[in-house]
Amino acid sequence: MKPPLGPELLALLHASAEKAAAAGEPDREALSALRASGLLATAVPRAHGGAGGDAAEINRVVADIAAADASVAIIAFQHFAVSARIAEWGTEEQRHRLLPPMADGSVLAxxxxxxxxxxxxxxxxxxxxxxxxxxxxxxxxxxxxxxxxxxxxxxxxxxxxxxxxxxxxxxxxxxxxxxxxxxxxxxxxxxxxxxxxxxxxxxxxxxxxxxxxxxxxxxxxxxxxxAASIIAGVRESGATLGAVSAGIAQAAFDLAVTHARSRGLLEMATVRHRLTGLATRLETVRAVVERAGARTAADPGLATLHSKLHATAAAEEICLDVARMLGSAGYRDGGAAGRLLADARGVGLMGPTNDLCRELVALQWTP
Missing domain, CATH: 2.40.110.10 (Butyryl-CoA Dehydrogenase, subunit A, domain 2)
Structure with a gap:
């Protein structure tokens, strides 16, 4: 099982998300904390010093990190992807040489x-x-x-x-x-x-x-x-960038609840119902990501593609609705709502891009 994201790491990641968005560069302190956290061992087999996590566990870790800092989450996701490829396709020498340091955080991939x-x-x-x-x-x-x-x-x-x-x-x-x-x-x-x-x-x-x-x-x-054979197996694994979107959507929803509570708006039925609608959409995002990670679908590859397509679109819609709920605060330059919305849109452009996901899904209906 993954080590928990303790309060100190969560606080650091929240702060790093704000700093990185303003500076336009990675937060080195947050990356050092990620290396030391034990989380990078998630996708490395136990035989090589890792946690032996499956796709479901990878998705959970990525979503948890993304709820605090989506940029660090996407870096972690790429590390997990390379870890899994080496575990699956690497030679014995490569696995023994590379996987232990990838698990202990001394090598980031x-x-x-x-x-x-x-x-x-x-x-x-x-x-x-x-x-x-x-x-x-x-x-x-x-x-x-x-x-x-x-x-x-x-x-x-x-x-x-x-x-x-x-x-x-x-x-x-x-x-x-x-x-x-x-x-x-x-x-x-x-x-x-x-x-x-x-x-x-x-x-x-x-x-x-x-x-x-x-x-x-x-x-x-x-x-x-x-290489194409290795690439084809990536989406079959069930690990999905939709997990990053799930974390972003969670962060946006938490922002909306905090805003409503701090202003006494939860006394209004219209606000409570609006939050309920957001919570329901958030549950659909979690569901498709969990289904991809569980690999219970008849075609796990298609489930992974659908999870990214749905999660990215839903997360962007949730972030936009939250920005509207916050009013002028939601559109303040440098504000959390704007940062989350920009990050949500960015996931759709990361590989495989959403357009490519649509093409790959459509292959099932073409001769």
Missing amino acids: ASAWSENGSGAAKQNLASTGTRRADGRWLLRGSKTFTTGAAVADLYLVLVTTGAPGPAVRAAYGAAGQTFFLVGADNPGLVPDLGLDLAGMRGSATGLLALDGCVVGDEDRLGPEGH
């Missing part, structure tokens, strides 16, 4: 898949991996919208190697793509936090240049040219 011009489905990557005569690989190109850039210690990088791979039908990734695990200390990997996001401003989402980045074949994750 991030994914670097996106790049300009590749499309949401990552099927037209320009970044490349070329095998050298000495058996090592030369990675070249640049990645964008990398969450955790400049704060992560390890990156799961997706490049085109040109090796044969399985046929991919309008899905996420393409044949001939390969994953590599690249340490932040690699001199050919250069992060840049130049992106100025409207939401998720503390998520360290930025650019990653592969400038003559050389890695060994022991740093390759999974079979050469078969």
Whole structure:
């Protein structure tokens, strides 16, 4: 089981969310606290020093963190995703070398898949991996919208190697793509936090240049040219970005209740009924996220996609309604309501984007 988010950590995360939104950069104190909290062990198997949490537990942890700081939650989610991929696809050497430090917080992991011009489905990557005569690989190109850039210690990088791979039908990734695990200390990997996001401003989402980045074949994750198979398994896991939206929606609802109580508005039936409507929508968000994590649906992959689509849309609507309830306070620049609304909108643009989720869902009805 996950360690609880104690009052000190919660207070720190709430404060970091405000500071990061104003500064537009990650809060290093909050990330240090995350590393020390034990939470990063959630997705690491017990055999490698982790908590052995399943998708349901991952979703709960992410939602709990997001209720305090959505930016830190999305960083944690990416760490869990890389942990799970190494546990599933890594060699014995990779698992023994990487998973214990990922569990104890000394190694924070991030994914670097996106790049300009590749499309949401990552099927037209320009970044490349070329095998050298000495058996090592030369990675070249640049990645964008990398969450955790400049704060992560390890990156799961997706490049085109040109090796044969399985046929991919309008899905996420393409044949001939390969994953590599690249340490932040690699001199050919250069992060840049130049992106100025409207939401998720503390998520360290930025650019990653592969400038003559050389890695060994022991740093390759999974079979050469078969990254698409690894990607396909991600959504089957049940871990969902909808959990981040669930946490944001919870934070917005709590804000509305606090506002109503502090002004004596709970005496009004109209206010109580409005809060009840918000609470009911929040329950639907929790339900779809829990269903995805439980993996009880006939098609767990579809349940995961639906959970992101519904949770992101519902969270944005809840945040907007809360902002309206707060009146002028809800639209104050730098206020909590505006920050939560911007973060809620940001989740829909994080991979797989909501548009891509819709395309993946629609595959079931196309020939």
